[in-house]
Amino acid sequence: MNGFSKLSGATKGYIVLIALVFLSWLIFKILTPDNFGSPENLMAYFQASLIATVGAIGFYFVMDMGLFDFSIGANIILSAVVGCQLANTFGMGYPGLILGCIITGSLVGLCNGFFYVRLRIPSMIVTAGLALIYESIANYIAGGVGQTLPSDMRGLGQMPGNIILACITFVIAYVILNYTKFGTYTYAIGSNEYVAKNMGINVDRYKVYAFILSGAFFGAMAILTISYGSSIVAVTGMQSMSRNFIPTMGCFFGLAFMRYGIPLQAIILGEFIVNIIFFGFISLGAPTAIQDMISGLALLIIITLTTKIVKGEIVK
Known part of the structure; x- marks a missing residue:
C-alpha cells in the first residue's frame, strides 16, 4: 500500500x-x-464502446462545468437524420453525412447553451424541454420513416474508419482541454464559478461554448451510430432519452x-x-x-x- x-x-x-x-x-x-x-470479442466490445466514448468526451466539457444535458439522444437522432438525408436524398455522400451530423450537433448545442444562459433556469430543465422540440424536428425531416444509410457508406462504422474518426475526436478534445484557454477556463468554472467570474472570465460565454463543443462531439457520435447500426428511427415523447x-x-x-x-x-x-x-x-x-x-x-x-x-x- x-x-x-x-x-x-x-x-x-x-x-x-x-x-x-x-x-x-x-x-x-x-x-x-x-x-x-475472447480476444476477438474484446475487440468487438471496444469498437462498440467507441460510439458512446466520442459523445462522452464531448459531454465532459459540459459536466465539468456543473451542467447537464437531457437532449443527448435527441441530438444524436436529429444529427443522424440530417446527415443521412444530405448523404442520400441530396446525393452529397460522405461529406454530407459528416458535415450534416457535426454541424447539426453543434447547432443543437448552441441552442442548448443560448436558452440556458438566457432563461436562467437549470440546464437539465432547459435541455429536457428542448429535447421534445429536437425529436419533433427529426420526426418531421424523416417524414416518420426510418433513415437507412447505404451499404457503401458505412465505412465509418467499422475498422479502420471508426478508429480513425474516434482518434481524431480524442486528439481534438485532449488538445483543447490541456493546451487552450478554453480548457483552462473549463476547469476554472468547474472548480469555482464565483472565483472564475472574479478572475474576469465570461462564464456565460464559455458555458455556451461548452454546449456547442459538446454538440459537435454528439454529431460525431451520430456518424458512428448510424454507420455502425446502418439505420436510425426518429422517435417522440422523450423516447430518445434512452440514448x-x-x-x-x-x-x-x-x-x-x-x-x-x-x-x-x-x-x-x-x-x-x-x-x-x-x-x-x-x-x-x-x-x-x-x-x-x-x-x-x-x-x-x-x-x-x-x-x-x-x-x-x-x-x-
Missing part, C-alpha cells in the same frame, strides 16, 4: 482503471467461459478520475468497462431490465470506490 501511495496520480488512475477492466472481464469469463471474452445513459456513464468515469489527471483516458476505458458488463449480461441471457439494474448498481459501486481511493490526498 505504501508503494501505491507513492505513485503519481496518473499512474494510480491507470492501475485502478486496468484493474477494473480485468475484473469486469474475469467475472463474466468465469460465469460464461464459452461465449464471452443518454451510456455516454453519461462514461462521463462519470471522467469526472471520478479527474483528480488523477486522466479524465479523457478514464472515459475511454470507462466506456469499455460498461460495454464489457453489457455484453457479459447478454452472454448470460439476462433480461434487459436486470442488465440495466445491475449495470447501474455496478456504476455506483465503481464511482464510489474510485472517488474514495484518494480521499484526503493531493494527487500530483
